[in-house]
Amino acid sequence: MSTPSPSALAGIKVLELGQLIAGPFAAKTLADFGAEVVKIEPPGEGDPLRKWRLLKEGTSVWWQVQSRNKRSVALDLRTPEGQGLVRQLAAEADVLIENFRPGALEGWGLSPDELLAANPRLIVLRISGYGQTGPYRNRPGFGVVAEAMSGLRHLTGEPGRVPVRVGVSIGDTLAALHGVIGILLALQHRHATGQGQVIDVALYEAVFNCMESLLPEYSAFGAVRGPAGSALPGIAPTNAYRCQDGAYALIAGNGDSIFKRLMALIGRPDLGQDPSLANNAGRVARVAELDEVIGQWAARLGVDEVLRLLEGASVPAGRIYTVADIAADPHYQARGMIDSVQMADGSSLAVPGIVPKLSATPGQHRRNAPTLGQDSDAVLRELGLSDTQIQALRERGIVH
Numbered sequence: 001m002s003t004p005s006p007s008a009l010a011g012i013k014v015l016e017l018g019q020l021i022a023g024p025f026a027a028k029t030l031a032d033f034g035a036e037v038v039k040i041e042p043p044g045e046g047d048p049l050r051k052w053r054l055l056k057e058g059t060s061v062w063w064q065v066q067s068r069n070k071r072s073v074a075l076d077l078r079t080p081e082g083q084g085l086v087r088q089l090a091a092e093a094d095v096l097i098e099n100f101r102p103g104a105l106e107g108w109g110l111s112p113d114e115l116l117a118a119n120p121r122l123i124v125l126r127i128s129g130y131g132q133t134g135p136y137r138n139r140p141g142f143g144v145v146a147e148a149m150s151g152l153r154h155l156t157g158e159p160g161r162v163p164v165r166v167g168v169s170i171g172d173t174l175a176a177l178h179g180v181i182g183i184l185l186a187l188q189h190r191h192a193t194g195q196g197q198v199i200d201v202a203l204y205e206a207v208f209n210c211m212e213s214l215l216p217e218y219s220a221f222g223a224v225r226g227p228a229g230s231a232l233p234g235i236a237p238t239n240a241y242r243c244q245d246g247a248y249a250l251i252a253g254n255g256d257s258i259f260k261r262l263m264a265l266i267g268r269p270d271l272g273q274d275p276s277l278a279n280n281a282g283r284v285a286r287v288a289e290l291d292e293v294i295g296q297w298a299a300r301l302g303v304d305e306v307l308r309l310l311e312g313a314s315v316p317a318g319r320i321y322t323v324a325d326i327a328a329d330p331h332y333q334a335r336g337m338i339d340s341v342q343m344a345d346g347s348s349l350a351v352p353g354i355v356p357k358l359s360a361t362p363g364q365h366r367r368n369a370p371t372l373g374q375d376s377d378a379v380l381r382e383l384g385l386s387d388t389q390i391q392a393l394r395e396r397g398i399v400h
Helices: 022-032 080-091 112-118 143-149 170-193 203-208 214-221 256-265 280-285 287-299 303-312 323-328 330-334 376-382 387-395
Strands: 013-016 036-041 070-074 095-098 123-128 197-202 238-242 248-252 317-319 338-342 348-352
Touching (some): 022 036, 022 095, 022 123, 022 170, 036 080, 070 376, 080 112, 123 170, 143 170, 197 203, 238 287, 248 287, 248 303, 280 287
Parallel strands (some): 013 036, 036 070, 123 197
Antiparallel strands (some): 338 348
């Protein structure tokens, strides 16, 4: 029998008070690498994500991704008893994660100041639409609003058409990952000083942090970048080109030497040797011409042949994958990115593998996502409650 790999975050206790996407995604990422995550859910329906999108046996299959490696405690945070139990759990935790609207924790008597007074080593991650300060702090904020406020929505889509959204909750996920970075930084600081702290992540700021040169270009030149379809303004040539069979090939020929190889491949070595196209600035000035030339070449061939030729010439290229393509792709398989879990009914469910890949302390799928309140009794016993006390709380609807 092989020895299990050590976990990077073994021994770190995380208390998750959030729901839906941003907070739970951050906690899931920590859990994948060995943190012990206790998820607090409201009795009854639990986290609304349990019922989002497509359901299997009454529960979202998304739930198996978002809540793997966690334990579930169904606890009513609106009651003094529930709040008291959370204080006890926070007193023993290393990290607390929440993504409620600012002021919700304070309203429950669970402000970070109070929690840190009882446990100075506690790290509190707070994710909200607009952050804990500023004139917009009390506005309700979902990821889609943050994506719009950050400038991302304005850049997405075709010029002159309605701006489109990214097809996943990218704002929430980016905020979650920034939250994880903050937690890891705070753990390092605590290791040196023994002190915890509060991490304030705003959804719109997490997306804005990924907007590259958007702001400095406006500051220096007054340039307001707009949508550009499948191209990337200011970098050429890189675009999606329609092939003979109707499929699209994404071709990135924007490196200087790559551009020369691409032009030689498509039968236009004259362009590859043109001094005015030797650098990106020159190619951007003639991007429409270059896109037309590359597009004409691609239109004469099927996408498989296009990609085969480009790979032979060492030009970065790829096809647009559907999830069916992803599930069948041998590289995804070889990298462990198509994992599977055994469901309660005996069926197998494909789920994304764990990233990033660590050589010494890789992430692990240790347990399936919990049913609502699956671990309530066990966690409360660990706090020192007796079975009689737990039963009394259950009868009053405080614990499920």
